[in-house]
Amino acid sequence: MTIDIGYIAFGLLLGCLAGYLHFQSLQKVTELYLSGKSVALAIGFQLLRLALLFGMLAMLARLGALPLLAALVGILLMRTLVLRRAKSSIGGRIHG
Incomplete structure (x- = not known):
C-alpha cells in the first residue's frame, strides 16, 4: 500500500473548506x-447542506480511507473554529 500525501492533503483541504461552509451556514438555517x-x-437549506457534505465525503471515500479521515479532521477543525468564533461573538451579549 502506498500512501499518497497529495490525496491526504487534498482531503484535509477539502474537509476544511466543506466544514467551514457547513458550520457557517448553520447560523442561516x-x-x-x-x-x-x-x-x-x-428545511430545504438544511437538506442541501447535508447533501453537499455527504457528496464530498462519498467522493473522498472513493480515494481511500486516509483522504476520508483527513477530511473528517478538517471538518472537526473547522467546527471548533466556527463554534469558538460564535461563542466569542455572543459572549459579550450574554449577561449572567
Whole structure:
C-alpha cells in the first residue's frame, strides 16, 4: 500500500473548506427556523447542506480511507473554529 500525501492533503483541504461552509451556514438555517416565516426554506437549506457534505465525503471515500479521515479532521477543525468564533461573538451579549 502506498500512501499518497497529495490525496491526504487534498482531503484535509477539502474537509476544511466543506466544514467551514457547513458550520457557517448553520447560523442561516437557525435564523430561518427561529423566524418561523420560512420553515420550508430552512428545511430545504438544511437538506442541501447535508447533501453537499455527504457528496464530498462519498467522493473522498472513493480515494481511500486516509483522504476520508483527513477530511473528517478538517471538518472537526473547522467546527471548533466556527463554534469558538460564535461563542466569542455572543459572549459579550450574554449577561449572567
